[in-house]
Amino acid sequence: MEQEPRPITHDDLHATYVERSIRELQRAVQEEAGVLAELRRGVAEAAPVTLAAASLSIMITAYEAAARSDPFLPFADSVLPALVALRKTHGVLAESHTYLEGGDVSKLTSTLDQSRKRLAKDKARLDDQRALQTALEARIVALRSGLETQSTMTTAEKRQEALDALATKKREYDRDTAALLKTLKQFIQDRLGPMLAAEELGGPVVGGMADVQSDALAAGFSSQGKPRKPSSTATEKAGKKNEDRRQRRIDEIWGSRAPAREVGEDGEDEEEDTGDWDEATAAASEMQELTEELLNALAGAGGDNSASYVTITRESAAARFLVRSKVAHFHPRDATKLRLVDFGRELDD
Known part of the structure; x- marks a missing residue:
């Protein structure tokens, strides 16, 4: 009697993805090692560069070749991005935990109080700037209305208004x-x-x-x-x-x-x-x-x-x-x- 095939589980898929990622990384490492060995042979065989222009030309050629080459990207189901993100997150958490355990609580409290005071000062400055802006806008409106009123007055009316102001x-x-x-x-x-x-x-x-x-x-x-x-x-x-x-x-x-x-x-x-x-x-x-x-x-x-x-x-x-x-x-x-x-x-x- 034939034995029924075992169903593929999530752990099996994860193990398969890990193996594929490892093989892909090994292949990329081998390719980079081959390129590095070729470069070393070329450098050993080439004559020493004495001119700055020749050195600059080599660097330009290398940068252009790097720009034209396709970047290394993992395949769609690779676990490499998740591993990199996990390692970065773990490092941040470890550093934060070390800082909190080994740091001075009073110093942290003082830093927090200073930050709150700076925030309050910045809010006060913002309120002052808004009030000043409102006052300036009102003044601009008043000046514009005054100019419009003066533009509609005749010369005799302006002269009489000036005389009345002087008399007052x-x-x-x-x-x-x-x-x-x-x-x-x-x-x-x-x-x-x-x-x-x-x-x-x-x-x-x-x-x-x-x-x-x-x-x-x-x-x-x-x-x-x-x-x-x-x-x-x-x-x-x-x-x-x-x-x-x-x-x-x-x-x-x-x-x-x-x-x-x-x-x-x-x-x-x-x-x-x-x-x-x-x-x-x-x-x-x-x-x-x-x-x-x-x-x-x-x-x-x-x-x-x-x-x-x-x-x-x-x-x-x-x-x-x-x-x-x-x-x-x-x-x-x-x-x-x-x-x-x-x-x-x-x-x-």
Whole structure:
């Protein structure tokens, strides 16, 4: 009785493929060995190459021959690609396993944290770039719409629009100027006036005594610049006499009493009640009048420095303070002339 043939299993097919792959590899090795032996014989028989051009020609010929030859490719059912892939995968896994076992966990954690921080920074930069791009696109759209609007306007309309814009800016500048002058006057009356009066009466220069009281100004200062102590035992008659002497001293230094002036919203001077006319008020009034004269002279000079000087009757504490602050300076050949430093002219130049 004939024995039935054993069915071919998957293991049989795999073994057959392995044998075919081995034979194919052996055949390829034999072919390469034959080619190598032939090349060695040719090199032994050939004369030594001494010229660089001949060596280059040989290399070119070899490369062209290699390019024309068919590459070695396994047959369709060969297990060689799978074996190569398996070996490569096994090597990667072995290296990863060695790195994880022998590596420092803290170092790996630090590397991971650094990578996460770099990722967060890159995301923040990306968000900033997107926001900037959105803003630039919106700005481009606005500029284009503005150009389209201007292109539809006539020359007269453009001129009128420019005039309206200049008039608006002028009103804003006038309003800001009035506010600044009002603030300057308040500063002169509250803080600067008493210090100027102290310097004028022989006391310390402006800034040497931060808080100057009215009693100290009334008592005066010693030859060393120290404030005298006010007398507390004076009778009513003596007090009136001292007050008259104080008033004469004020008139001799700052002149007779005159109303202070304040610049209003319309640019005109407005008179107001000065209240008590004491040393601080007189010094503040003198400082305000001097600054107003200097500003008006500078504005009316039209850029001519020689026409912006103001003639002063004496070298007062107010004038010295402006010079020390580098806000004004005297004429180089006439100490009775003073002018403001034209900061705006330097910017225009």
